[in-house]
Amino acid sequence: MTQRVMSPPERIATCDAEIQVANDFEFQLRNRLKVGNFVWGILDSANELAFWIRNLPKDGGGCPGWWMFDRMMEHFHPRIAAIQGNWNSGDNLDTVNALTSLGIPLETAAAQGPTARYATTHGFSKVSVVKSAGTPGAYSWVQVLFQRS
Numbered sequence: 001m002t003q004r005v006m007s008p009p010e011r012i013a014t015c016d017a018e019i020q021v022a023n024d025f026e027f028q029l030r031n032r033l034k035v036g037n038f039v040w041g042i043l044d045s046a047n048e049l050a051f052w053i054r055n056l057p058k059d060g061g062g063c064p065g066w067w068m069f070d071r072m073m074e075h076f077h078p079r080i081a082a083i084q085g086n087w088n089s090g091d092n093l094d095t096v097n098a099l100t101s102l103g104i105p106l107e108t109a110a111a112q113g114p115t116a117r118y119a120t121t122h123g124f125s126k127v128s129v130v131k132s133a134g135t136p137g138a139y140s141w142v143q144v145l146f147q148r149s
Helices: 065-076 091-100 106-110 114-121
Strands: 017-022 026-031 036-043 048-056 082-087 126-135 138-147
Touching (some): 017 065, 048 065, 082 114, 091 114, 106 126, 106 138, 114 138
Parallel strands (some): 048 082
Antiparallel strands (some): 017 026, 036 048
């Protein structure tokens, strides 16, 4: 059963969010006005949250990623022990590659992307790179874990 989110972000006419799944282990919110705009989170048995946020095409419209992330966090709070970042494309990986190409260490670069900003606002500011594939400036995949400090 779906339910509409009652308070979309102010001044965003292109955000009509609908919670499509909300149970103990899964949360899915989709924008009814933009097919490629959603958040999907899965909480595993260790209470680590893996999630995917999309807002495509990048046209300035849709529900903002930070807002969807906050709705997901509200749903799972306070059970979350850590937040996983599994990046094989998108803004986080782009940030990592841009910064590591300048000689910035991988963990430092991972702490600069959107997921790090979102996680930090919820108290998950300790960043650890779990695995990666590629070389500085050319990573194809990075797995990060955000934990409480």
